[in-house]
Amino acid sequence: MSFRKDFLWGGAVAAHQLEGGWDQGGKGPSIADVMTAGDNKTHSPRRITDGILPGENYPNHEAIDFYHHYKEDIALMAEMGFKAFRTSIAWSRIFPNGDDEIPNEEGLKFYDDMFDTMHQYGIEPVITLAHFEMPYALAKKYNGFMDKRCIDFFVRYATTVFTRYKDKVKYWMTFNEINNQSANPCAHHLIQEGAILTTDDNPDNEYMMYQSGINELIASARAIIEGHKINPDFQIGCMIAMVPLYAHSCDPNDFMEMTAANHKRYWFMDVHANGFVPNYIFKYWDRKGYKIDLSEEEKEDLKNGTVDYIGWSYYMSHACAYRPENKDFDFYEDKDIVKNEYLKVSDWGWPIDPMGIRYALNYIEDRYHKPQMIVENGFGAYDKVEEDGSIDDSYRIDYLRSHIEAMRDAVNEDGVDLLGYTMWAPIDIVSASTGEMDKRYGFIYVNKNNAGEGDLSRSRKKSFFWYKKVIETNGEQL
Ligand code: BG6
Numbered sequence: 083m084s085f086r087k088d089f090l091w092g093g094a095v096a097a098h099q100l101e102g103g104w105d106q107g108g109k110g111p112s113i114a115d116v117m118t119a120g121d122n123k124t125h126s127p128r129r130i131t132d133g134i135l136p137g138e139n140y141p142n143h144e145a146i147d148f149y150h151h152y153k154e155d156i157a158l159m160a161e162m163g164f165k166a167f168r169t170s171i172a173w174s175r176i177f178p179n180g181d182d183e184i185p186n187e188e189g190l191k192f193y194d195d196m197f198d199t200m201h202q203y204g205i206e207p208v209i210t211l212a213h214f215e216m217p218y219a220l221a222k223k224y225n226g227f228m229d230k231r232c233i234d235f236f237v238r239y240a241t242t243v244f245t246r247y248k249d250k251v252k253y254w255m256t257f258n259e260i261n262n263q264s265a266n267p268c269a270h271h272l273i274q275e276g277a278i279l280t281t282d283d284n285p286d287n288e289y290m291m292y293q294s295g296i297n298e299l300i301a302s303a304r305a306i307i308e309g310h311k312i313n314p315d316f317q318i319g320c321m322i323a324m325v326p327l328y329a330h331s332c333d334p335n336d337f338m339e340m341t342a343a344n345h346k347r348y349w350f351m352d353v354h355a356n357g358f359v360p361n362y363i364f365k366y367w368d369r370k371g372y373k374i375d376l377s378e379e380e381k382e383d384l385k386n387g388t389v390d391y392i393g394w395s396y397y398m399s400h401a402c403a404y405r406p407e408n409k410d411f412d413f414y415e416d417k418d419i420v421k422n423e424y425l426k427v428s429d430w431g432w433p434i435d436p437m438g439i440r441y442a443l444n445y446i447e448d449r450y451h452k453p454q455m456i457v458e459n460g461f462g463a464y465d466k467v468e469e470d471g472s473i474d475d476s477y478r479i480d481y482l483r484s485h486i487e488a489m490r491d492a493v494n495e496d497g498v499d500l501l502g503y504t505m506w507a508p509i510d511i512v513s514a515s516t517g518e519m520d521k522r523y524g525f526i527y528v529n530k531n532n533a534g535e536g537d538l539s540r541s542r543k544k545s546f547f548w549y550k551k552v553i554e555t556n557g558e559q560l
Contacts, residue, residue, distance in 0.1 A: 084494060084557060090206060090502025091553040092166035093159060093525075094458050096213035096258065098142045099511040101172060103149030108186040110178025112215040113277050114142045119517035121532060122430055128517045130273055133218075139534070141512045141519065146528045147538055152196050154540065158526050159508055160203035162546060163553040167205050168457055168504040169196075170213035170258065173239055180217030180235050181224075185242050193243075197250040207251045208457065208504060210321060211240055211305065213258035214514060216277035226277030227294035230375075233301040240305035241312065248313040255393050255457070256302035259323035260295070261350040265343070266415040267291035274514070289372045292363075299353045300380050303387025319393040320354035321457060324442045326399040326435075330420050335404035339418065342411035343402045355392060355450040357385040369410065391501060392446050395458030396485070399425070399438035430462055430521065436484035443492035443500065453499045459485055460506035462513065462521040465543065473527055473543040482545070483560045490557055505549075509540070525549055 098114035105111070111134060119141045120128040131138055148155055159167055174180065175189030197207050216226060224232055240256075263275040267287040272278045276294035280287055306318045327343040329336040345362045352360045358381065367374055401422040402413065425433040439459065446454055461481035465473050482505060492498045510524040520532045525546040530536035551559050 084490060085500070087556075088165075089500075089556060090166035090208070090253075090455070090504065091557075092164040092168065092205070092208070092502065092504040093506070093508030094168035094208070094504040095148075095170075095507045095509065095511055096210065096215070096514070097170045097172035097175075098145070098213070098215045099507070099514060100145050100148040100169075100509065102143065102145040102147040104140075104143040106149065107175065107188040107192055108178060109172060109189060110174040110180075111218040112172060112174040113218050113221055113273050114215050115140060116218055117142065117273075117517060119532065120515075122516055122518060122521065128270065128515070130269060130279075141517045141534070144534070145512050146510065146530065149192075151538070151540075153199055155509055155526070156196075156199045156203065156205065158540065158542075160205060162508070162525065162550045164203070164205050164508075165553070166208050166253075166502055166504055167200055167508075168208035168210065170210035170215065171243055172215050173212060174215065174217040176242060177217060177235070177239050178219075180220035180232075180239075185239075190243075190246055193247065194250070197247060201250065206253065208253040208255070208455075208502075209243075209247075209251050210255045210258050211243070212236070212256065214274040221273065221277040221279055225279060226273075227297040227301070228276070228278055228290055230297060233297055233304065236298075236301040237304045237308060240301075241308045244305075244309045244312045244316070248316075252313075252315060252317055253455075254309065254316060254318045255321040256305055256318065256389075257298055258321045259395060260298060260302075260321065260354075261347055262323045263291050263295065264350070265346050265413055288370070292367065292372055293374055295350060296359075296374055296376055296380075299350065300376075300383055302354065302389075303357075303383045306387040306389065307383065317390045319391040319455065320351065320389045322348065322351045322354075322392065322394040324394040324396050324446075326438045326442050326445065328399060328401045328422065330401045330403035330422075333404065336402070339402055339404040339408075339411050339413065343413035343418065346413045351392065351446075351450075353384060354389045355452060357388040359384070389452070391453040391455055392450060393455045393457040394442070394446070395506065396439050396442060396456060397459065397506075398433045399435040399441075400433065428462060429464060430516075432462070434461075434481065436488045438488075439485050440488040440492040440496070443489065443498045444496055447496070447498045453501050455501040456489065456503045458504070458506040460523040462523050464520055465522045465527065467527070471541060473541070475543045475545045478523075478543075478545045479548045482549070486552065486557060486560055508549075
């Protein structure tokens with residue numbers, strides 16, 4: 083009945099969004115370190131600067147200073163009863179320039195201590211290798227994953243940390259939300275996912291997305307092959323941003339548009355799980371005239387380096403509609419996504435759709451028949467601190483409760499094989515899309531705002547005690 087006994091309840095974060103210490107302990111700058119802060123209220127987007135410029139506000143440089151607070155923060159997660167904690171290794175803490183021959187011992191030691199702290203509390207580390215944090219030098223010098231040499235640098239990095247932590251970490255993921263760049267290949271997504279330095283108006287963005295995406299998939303497959311040699315018990319997954327795409331109506335054209343949209347967004351998952359590039363992608367490349375460099379040997383690696391489980395994030399769903407002038411059903415997020423009248427949205431305009439999580443669990447089960455792990459799901463909101471210091475974030479509890487209920491139905495009623503649920507993010511951190519601190523997800527409040535003011539002290543929100551109960555009862559009491 084219900085969730086498995088060893089269900090991995092916990093939370094997820096990413097190194098660049100909480101660690102800070104961006105230039106400490108021998109760390110080199112990462113692509114996250116050249117991204118400025120944006121602001122939802124004034125609709126100012128994050129900017130990518132050419133290196134680190136004086137006078138700019140780079141929120142990831144300090145973040146919430148987990149680099150110095152991790153013991154205290156992990157103790158708070160243990161207090162909630164966490165079974166798992168998902169974070170990432172900052173690649174440039176280990177290889178500051180990305181192409182270095184020798185890893186940085188101080189960086190390796192930092193993660194040794196962090197993993198030991200988790201194990202002291204019986205918390206299982208779930209580790210992402212690349213979560214929007216490629217060394218900036220690789221983006222600058224090689225144009226990121228457009229250059230095949232970055233595949234080798236990634237594999238060197240992966241094998242270094244696999245070897246070092248082979249007895250401390252069992253669950254791994256290669257690239258975070260590798261597919262987010264797909265249907266909207268703008269500079270922001272390309273620098274996060276592929277670390278390609280480009281501009282929004284570059285007509286080659288889509289071609290570069292496919293070439294660098296293929297190179298990342300090859301890097302992932304080779305890392306998985308090597309990882310299983312280092313420790314055959316490793317469970318190495320992918321990480322997909324699941325945003326189910328519904329047809330706007332039952333017009334068959336809308337359904338075909340939905341199918342094409344899912345192809346474009348989820349072809350990465352097909353490659354990760356099935357080990358080959360699907361025909362619809364080759365056809366698309368032909369139609370667009372994209373000459374993608376993919377050798378027979380690389381295809382063989384894709385085949386041998388499939389994932390052990392499908393990890394994915396879930397925040398929202400979208401609906402898409404057919405446009406009569408779009409006879410080929412090409413899908414672009416900015417043109418083809420339409421409002422879903424059935425759903426409310428968050429303060430950041432993200433549709434709230436609990437049933438979508440059950441739909442997504444079934445979609446993945448039907449397609450791949452592999453274990454799954456939901457490695458992100460959460461609600462970004464403005465929180466209000468009362469005079470007595472308390473924070474009533476019932477809206478966050480409502481969001482998480484409804485999603486966990488739908489997830490429980492997928493397990494109980496539909497029989498999906500779910501390994502765990504690490505919500506995003508147990509502690510307030512810097513938002514990836516906007517660079518804000520005031521877009522909060524945490525059970526633990528961090529006293530710091532968008533302007534960087536606050537003493538970084540931590541406190542428990544109402545949701546902290548709620549989630550503790552959820553874990554205690556293995557999801558029975560929501
Ligand atoms: C996912 C990312 O896109 O969503 C995280 O993997 C990110 O890094 C999370 O933080 C929530 O998005 P945001 O933009 O609200 O921080």
